[in-house]
Amino acid sequence: MTLTRSVPLPWLASLALIATCSLSSAARAETLTAEQAVGRAASQNPSLRAALLEATAARQAVAAEQGARKPTLSASVTGQYTEAFGGGETGLTRSGSTSVASNVALQYTTDVGTGLEVGASANTSWRSGARSPDLNGTGPTYTAEAYVSARQPLLRGAGTDAVLAPVVQAEASAVAAERERDLAASQTALDVLDAYWELWYAEQAIGVQEQALAAAQRQLNDAKARAETLGTGTRVDVLQFSTSAGSIADALSQARATRSARAIALGRSLGMDPGRAASLSPTGAPPSLGALPATDALTRAARERSQELAAMRADLEALRARVSSAEDADQIRLDVFTTASVGTLWADDSLSGLSLPGGRPAFSVLGGLDLELPFGGGRAPADAARARTQLAAAEARYQARAEAIAAEITSLRVTLEAAADQVALATETARLAGELAEAERQRLLLGTSTSADVVKAEQTLREAELRKLRAVVTALTSRFQLDHATGALLDRFASVLPRRSS
Template identity: 85%
Template sequence: MTLTRSVPLPWLASLAVIATCTLSSAARAETLTAEEAVGRAASQNPTLRAALLEATAARQAVAAEQGARRPTLSASVTGQYTEAFAGGEAGLSRSGSTTVASNVALRYTTDIGTGLEVGASADTSWRSLADRATGPSYSAEAYVSARQPLLRGAGTDAVLAPIAQAQASAVAAELDRELAASQTALDVLGAYWELWYAEQAIGVQEQALAAAQRLLADAKARAETLGTGTRVDVLQFSTAAASIADALSQARATRASRAIALGRALGMDPARAESIAATGAPPSLGALPAAAALVRAASERSRELAALRADLDAQRARVGAAEDADQVRLDVFTTASVGTLWANDALAGLALPGGRPAFSVLGGVDVEVPFGGGRASADAARARTQLAAAEARYQARAEAIAAEISALRVSLAAAADQVALAAETARTAGELAEAERQRLQLGIATSSDVVQAEQTLREAELRRLRAAVTELTSRFQLEHATGALLERFASVLSRRSS
């Protein structure tokens, strides 16, 4: 049977336009490897940059607390003029005094809470009574003062608690930065290989479309020229080609969305991100470790668990400080000073009465007891409760990570099996499609048999590619949970994010 007119194929014109646009986009594509994508994210990803700034702020907090432990020097100079009235035999009289005083002191608190102060002061004064003026007179004093807490504020646990908290918070912030770097690498790798799959899917659809077009051309030749084909065969292959063309259009749209998703992880705007292209093939990551080894590695190398442990250390330091504040204040103190006084009209130069200065010693005990318990008791109880809650959260998260690792390993083993099965299925489907094409040439197969075989081949190739990407991303998720992913890309991340 010979057809007298060709079948209209309006979708071929649309397909040509799509292909032209694709070729133009490919010419402008920016090709990246997976390592290059991770490196670019390390320098441009805003989430990772925020984590880096938070770690820097935590280190600055440690420097601030250490600076607060340094000795302080204080100095002052004051002047005062005072008038007063005094009564006497001659009636009221006016007296006045002018004083200039100066003081300098050095203060320091030791690691065990001892407050030390060393200082000196000097005064110069002039006095006037009625019409008689005296002075100037001078005085000078040097002193040493010490105060030692016995309960509240005593010991290194209380004094160094702010530094301990800041240091633990800095460690936690640094580990959070490393965790953010690992998460960023995981996100980038997931988006990268999804883009790679989308590009490979386009290739599969294009190959399928080319095969469908060849079958369509052959069917038309047999029907219109040789007279050995039927219009049904032409319609069958035309419909199949149109369906593949639609799938190809969808695959290209998916590829664009995957490129935009990767660009977002790289800190790129969508317009630029659409030109990104993935290159290479999924790498081999080696043998899969045993489940017990993975759980052990997670407990030792997981940045998330390490950050939670650092938070626990900071919480314990806060508990110690709160419990210290919930004590009676009992301080012993002493001050020893030496001073002298001289005046121009009484002594010559710096001569001292008795040949020595005047000495003074002061000592005592300070006690402060809050009435009714005060706020400190409630603060200490709250701090202990918060620590217990943090420990429970850590335990829950550690158990969750162990379960997650076990589940990921099971999924990864299944994904590896799926890769082998999908590869074998794709090979068999290829052989079947070729056999059906040969049978069609011999006239012992129908067009629907060939179309079905071609569709099976296309689906098998897509499943094979999907299985490869699933295995790879599952392995990266497992390495992220155990802390190995950061080590894999440590050189790239540290070089670009520091």
């Protein structure tokens, strides 16, 4: 009895508290699969939502540039009244004129830069004199004209490269934004999966520690019974198992804290507040992701399907269009233009109906060349040089990133091969550690082993189980990283992520 009173046993209270927390957490837990976690992030993650909006805005910019290429209709109506003084036989006279003019025109620029305008104008005017009754009431005079005008740039502004450059840049920017959206979706899925399986590992680690603590408590009770009742045990055995139980209880407390931190990290990826995220709980076992492709196949897939490289290629196309536009602006402006018009004039008191002198309207043709040459060169040469330099820099960055992704893929594949070996080795080690722990427990019952040997074997088993779980999670997350680098992660979760660009 003295032995019993001299051994402090705070672990009973700790076990009761831990069991109470476990039941409370289980009652509040919100379980979800990995696919459900990725799907929730797709609808709630702020970063992904921003990428989706930016892709939409880029497409709206394309619509704006295409709308700017459509024909433009302009129309106007003006009225004017003017008074003037003049001398005559009767002395100083005041005369007035009233006119109403209207104009309508349709302008369009073709893909090669030809500016076309088709229009018509009409004018009606009246004249009157304040002191001359003969002039009062003079009928209106009518004029009408129809014209066609064309202007074709020969140097600056000529060709589709110059005219369609804004549309090409907008299209390339939209493609880049869509690829960035795909990249953001893939990165979001990767972040969620990493957080999800880290939470899974944290919960499994709690299970390992709880099993170890339960075993340690049973061994402690057995040691007490042997020491107090049977007389075959020693105080050292009780202390040994008591210390082991305390160490495991401390590890379990740390595992629970880690689990809470992992749940909050997952909730952050899902757009949840920490209070709600703490109740998240993964369900299901790690999936099998299939055979690992060869390195050459992975590198080729990355070049063809990587969202990051696709976005960079789209940016290069936008920069090339910008270079073409800047080089076009660095040329002399030399345009050839022509305008042909037909017009008529009549008054209600001089001509009958629409009869015209000579039986036809008046024709007019105008043509010429228009030259514009910046004095001293202007800023265009420097802008063109800067655009070319920026394009060269972007091409160098693309090459560097492509090489980095290829190296990353090779490294990830090596890591995956090692992880697969580690899973097999850790599984076998855990099995052997379990057999060793059971053997040491049996030897202790037979009196051929010590409590220290049992505690050491139990600790080895616990560490082996945790290493096996860590190896499984490392292999899984490394495969997801490889899928992300090669652009395959979106295909894996295509049903819950935004549709990737074609």
